[in-house]
Amino acid sequence: MSQQDEAVEGWQLESDSADAYERYLAPAFRPWAEDLIRLAAVTEGERILDVACGTGIVARQVASRVGEAGRVVGLDVNGDMLSVARAASADSRPPIEWRQGNALDLPFQPGDFDAVFCEQAIAFFSEPVTALGEMRRVLAAGGRAVVSVCRPIRYSPAYVAMADVLAGHVGADAALMMRSPFSPWAVDEFRHLFVAAGFAGVHVTIAVGALRYPSAAEFLRREAASSPLAQPIAALPARARDELIRELSAALADRVDDEGVVCGVESFVARAWMGSGRES
16 A cells, blocks of 8 residues: 555545534534523423424434423434434434425424524525524414524634635635635624514624634544535545645644644524514
8 A cells, every 4th residue: 555545544534424413513513502492491392493403413402301292393404414313313202303394495384383493504595584584484472593603704713724725725615615604794684684584583692612623634524524525625635635734734723722723613693582572
């Protein structure tokens, strides 16, 4: 085996992005999901919808809050994500309903839910106001939506560095993929989306969190494995990938401590009410 082949063998990307998402990103998002659930003040017996649920981290965390008298539904357009979610929630009580569907046309009736969640997904929607309008439509009177999204990428400098390095070594499309979870909105613009969708009361806060990775190489590998970036990065020659990692490591040098790389992330978190007009 050549030296280049050895380098390729030593740096493998998982081929299943849904499994990788569950392995790497779901644990990081779990504390953020718990914060959203606390913010919504979910109680026993309520009916909950998790929109664009991925592998279902919010749905799985909230199930114990609503108990057997409640209902939890996770919806995502990606069937592979839902397959992982089903396997991970096999013992959930109440059982979680997993539905494949589009956030822009929710397959539910008006008033079906008491609370709707959407964690870190609204930036991916082609029509965010339409999606929020659908969330409002399926809420019961007095129901609430709790939605989080990354602020513009400049507030998460480690990801700026990642996007810049990808642009130089993989191409503009790869950089765009890395930037895609980050919204373009200022606080007032984010709030206006909910107003335009017909919500009566909206309360927006800025949350500051962090993701940790053992190294810059693992930052790249795990983020890529959990996304469409896996294929173009895996296709790079070993030497080019090594250079990408060296450049990323240099860019992140001031974000390294004794436990690895710290990637700060700022998000908007919005609570919006169906019709009560509450703002606290």
